[in-house]
Structure formats: structure tokens, C-alpha cells
Amino acid sequence: MEGAGRTVVIGVGNEFRRDDGVGWAVVNRLSGPGPGEPPLTGVELALSDGDPGRLIGIWQGAALGIVVDAAHAHPGCPGRVHRLEVTRGELNATASASSHGMGLGEAVELARVLGWLPERLVVFAVEGEDVSAGCGLSAPVQAAVTSVADRVRREILRHRAAADGLPA
Numbered sequence: 001m002e003g004a005g006r007t008v009v010i011g012v013g014n015e016f017r018r019d020d021g022v023g024w025a026v027v028n029r030l031s032g033p034g035p036g037e038p039p040l041t042g043v044e045l046a047l048s049d050g051d052p053g054r055l056i057g058i059w060q061g062a063a064l065g066i067v068v069d070a071a072h073a074h075p076g077c078p079g080r081v082h083r084l085e086v087t088r089g090e091l092n093a094t095a096s097a098s099s100h101g102m103g104l105g106e107a108v109e110l111a112r113v114l115g116w117l118p119e120r121l122v123v124f125a126v127e128g129e130d131v132s133a134g135c136g137l138s139a140p141v142q143a144a145v146t147s148v149a150d151r152v153r154r155e156i157l158r159h160r161a162a163a164d165g166l167p168a
Contacts, residue, residue, distance in 0.1 A: 004163040005063025005119065007156055008044040010055065012069040012104070019078070019128030019141045022148075023047075023068040026124075029149040043156060052107035056116050064159045065118035066152055069104060070141075071125035078129035079140030081148055086121040122155055124148050 011027030013020045024047050033039045046058045050069070059065035071082060086108055104123065111117045126148060129138040137145070161167065 004042075004160040006044070006061060007042065007064045007066075007159065008046060008059055008062045008118075009066045009068070009152055009156075010046045010048050010058050012048050012050045012055070012067055014049060016133065016135060018130040018132055018134055018136060019126075019138050020070045020131045021135075022070050022126045022128065022137060022141050022145065025137060025142075025145045026068045026148045026152065029145055030152060034146070034149075037153070040153065040156065050104070050107075052110055055104070055107045056111045056114070059111070059118050059121065060116040062118040063120065063163070064156065065121045066155060067104060067121070067123045068148060068152065069123065069125055070128040070131070073127050076127045076129070078127055078138055079144040080127045081144055081151070082123075082125040082127075083151070084123045084125065086117070086123065120159065124151060 009027060009030060011023030011025070013023040015021035015024045027045050027047055030040055030043075031045055044058075048054050048058060055067070059067075073080075108117065108121065126141060126144050128141055
């Protein structure tokens, strides 16, 4: 774990806009160990409304940044999870998967220009069904929360193993 560097997991969204709160739900799930899971140690958990400046401030200097956000796709499949890994090379940010006005793609590009991207940035985008005002996730998005939290845990463990020169 020593060689892994700083790790941050950011849940993006708004818990008062139903499925837009999926990022927050995943971070809340990660904040305590599940049945048979060890607690995540050495990992910063953060919540964000998606403001690019705040996102960049949270992930700046991290070796591994993981972002969990709601996504809209047309046609959509609520609860479907997309994993994207952002490299320090060019990103085609013509279309944003984020459910926010200024998307994650713009935050990534700004961070890239400023040299503030994490060494690795992984995004888990969960397709939503309902972003109307109110609390609570739709059934298919709620069903994805545990799976995404498990994938985030595995991502962190693979990163640590690679940093320590161990097989992933």
C-alpha cells in the first residue's frame, strides 16, 4: 500500500434529484465495510455536486482518482454501468456522459491543461431513470450501488497491487 500514493473516490451528484444521487450512494456504501469486507483504509471519500473546480481540487495530486456519477444515454438502460479510464493523453470530450450542465469531460480537460489530473482517473457512470426532484434511487439504479461499490474496491486493490509490483 505504501507505493500506491493518494487514492480518492468522489461521488458526484445531488441526492435530492433521485438517480442523480447514485454517486453519493456508492460513496456512502464505501464508508463502512459490508458483510465480510475489510474497511477501506488510506482512501479519501468525497462528495461533490460536479462543479469542475471542486472536482479538480479534490482529485489534484492523487495517484488514483475514481469518480462515480449518474449518466444519461439515449436509449438508456437504467442501472447499466460504464467504466471509463482517462489517460493523460487526449480525450475526445465532444459528448458528456454526466447528468450535470458542465460535464465531467470539461473538468477532465481543464485538469489536463493545468497538469492536475490524477496519475490514473477511473470513472464509473451509472445510467439513471429518474432525475426528478425527490429522494431515493429508482430500483434499477439502487440495485447497481453494491455492484459499483464492489468494482471500486477491486479497482483500488488492483492499483495498490500494481504499485507494490504484485500481480493484480
